[in-house]
Amino acid sequence: MNGVRVEHEPTGARRRLGAELRRLRGNAGLRLDEVGKELSCSTSKISRLENGKGIPKPRDIEDLIRIYHVTADLEQSMLRRLVHESRSQGWWETYTDGLSAERFVLDSPGRYAALETDAVGIASFDLAVLHGLAQTPDYARAILGALLPRHEAWELDRLVDLRRHRQRALTVATGPLRLLDVIDEGALRRVVGSPAVMAAQMDRLLELSAMPNVDLQVLPFDAGMHRAHSGQFAILEIPDERGSDVVYTESHAGDTYLTDASDVLLYRGILDDVRARAQGPETTRDTLLRYRDLHLSAEGAAR
Numbered sequence: 001m002n003g004v005r006v007e008h009e010p011t012g013a014r015r016r017l018g019a020e021l022r023r024l025r026g027n028a029g030l031r032l033d034e035v036g037k038e039l040s041c042s043t044s045k046i047s048r049l050e051n052g053k054g055i056p057k058p059r060d061i062e063d064l065i066r067i068y069h070v071t072a073d074l075e076q077s078m079l080r081r082l083v084h085e086s087r088s089q090g091w092w093e094t095y096t097d098g099l100s101a102e103r104f105v106l107d108s109p110g111r112y113a114a115l116e117t118d119a120v121g122i123a124s125f126d127l128a129v130l131h132g133l134a135q136t137p138d139y140a141r142a143i144l145g146a147l148l149p150r151h152e153a154w155e156l157d158r159l160v161d162l163r164r165h166r167q168r169a170l171t172v173a174t175g176p177l178r179l180l181d182v183i184d185e186g187a188l189r190r191v192v193g194s195p196a197v198m199a200a201q202m203d204r205l206l207e208l209s210a211m212p213n214v215d216l217q218v219l220p221f222d223a224g225m226h227r228a229h230s231g232q233f234a235i236l237e238i239p240d241e242r243g244s245d246v247v248y249t250e251s252h253a254g255d256t257y258l259t260d261a262s263d264v265l266l267y268r269g270i271l272d273d274v275r276a277r278a279q280g281p282e283t284t285r286d287t288l289l290r291y292r293d294l295h296l297s298a299e300g301a302a303r
Contacts, residue, residue, distance in 0.1 A: 012118035013085035015052035015243035017061075020079060022050045024068040038067050052243070056083050091117070095162035112255065113166060118242045121178035123271055124234035125219075126187050130201070131234065132163045133170060133179055134208055134216075139201045142193030170213065178237075179208070180215045182271065182278050184229070188218065188291045195299035202292035209285055217278035218287045228274040235267055 025035060025046075032043040039046070039060065048054035061083045070076055096113075116122065124131050129143055140160045148156065169177035183205075191198055209216045219226070236246045247258040247267045258264065279287060 012114070012238075012242040013082050014054070014056070015118075015238075017056060017079065017082040017086055018050045018052035019243065020082070021046075021064060024064070024070060025050070028068045030067070035064070035067060039063055056086050058083055091165070095158050095165065111257070112248060113162060115236050115238070115246055115248070115257070116166060116169070116177075118238050119177065119236040120175070120239055121180070121237035122234055123180040123237070123268075124182070125228045125232060125271060125274060126181060126183045127229060127232040128184075128187055128190070129192075129232065130183065130187055130205075131179070131181055133167050133177075134181060134205060135163055136197070136201050136204045137164060138197045139192055139204075142197060146192075170208075170211065176213045178213045178215075180271075180275075182217045182219055182228075182274050184219045185221050185287070188287070191295070191298075195295040195302065199292050199295040199299060202288050202295065205288050206285065206292070209281065209288065215281075216284055216288075217275060217280070218284045219274060219278045220287070223277045226274050226277060228270050233267055233270075235264065235271065 025032075032046050035046050036043045041060075045054065049056055049060070058080070061079055064070075065076055065079060070079065122131075122133070126134075130139065132140070135143070137160050140163050141156055144151070144156045144159050148159075170179060188202070192201070205216060208214045219228075231249055231251070234248045236248060238245050244259055244261075245264045247264055249256045249258070258267075278284075
């Protein structure tokens with residue numbers, strides 16, 4: 001499990017390249033339609049490149065270097081390097097290739113994993129389901145089976161393996177991912193899979209709570225209703241050289257990724273507020289122990 005986190009992934013490189021292309025177009029004083037006319041392509045193609053959603057072709061970037069009058073050798077080399085990194089395959093594609101798409105969970109199965117790879121920290125609020133980085137394989141399989149009823153067993157196994165691979169980022173030797181996770185008490189009480197699965201999941205959360213790069217808090221029932229209860233979300237902290245921070249939310253209409261600074265600030269305020277109402281580290285551990293014993297008792301009674 002130990003190692004060094006991968007620093008150059010295609011999605012991060014595409015976002016950085018897109019930011020550079022937007023900057024260069026702005027410096028050149030050109031509109032999207034003017035650039036599209038120069039390249040004999042649609043404005044949507046230029047827009048996708050600038051938003052980090054398109055896979056850049058080296059020929060297009062060479063043309064943009066000419067159109068934007070990029071003369072500095074260092075800047076040209078940087079753009080060409082980003083193009084090369086943008087066209088590589090992400091590690092997650094081994095797990096997501098061939099999977100059938102489905103709204104809500106698999107709206108874009110590789111995009112969240114790609115962003116998480118670029119992140120140095122994640123802050124989340126778990127309302128009904130625990131964050132993927134905290135899930136045991138059995139819990140993850142039960143969740144995915146419930147949310148993706150039309151998927152075959154091999155597809156669910158692939159997605160469970162994807163989550164296990166994502167979790168390696170928490171334990172690498174150099175620069176482990178930071179996780180700040182506020183968990184609504186309902187997610188601890190709700191039985192996913194079986195009481196035995198939940199007891200093992202509580203043990204996993206207890207292990208995580210002892211890690212220096214992980215901060216878990218439980219929002220107890222007696223904290224009452226909070227605006228965070230409008231939906232589960234995660235804030236991904238992306239270094240400046242790889243892009244900007246992203247808020248990720250889920251709904252039945254699909255995944256949503258918010259990058260506007262005002263949206264990120266809004267969700268940070270919601271998380272700060274809910275953290276202030278949540279239990280501290282020691283009380284959180286006591287709560288996890290209590291629910292582990294509760295689920296173990298339920299498992300014993302069912303035998």
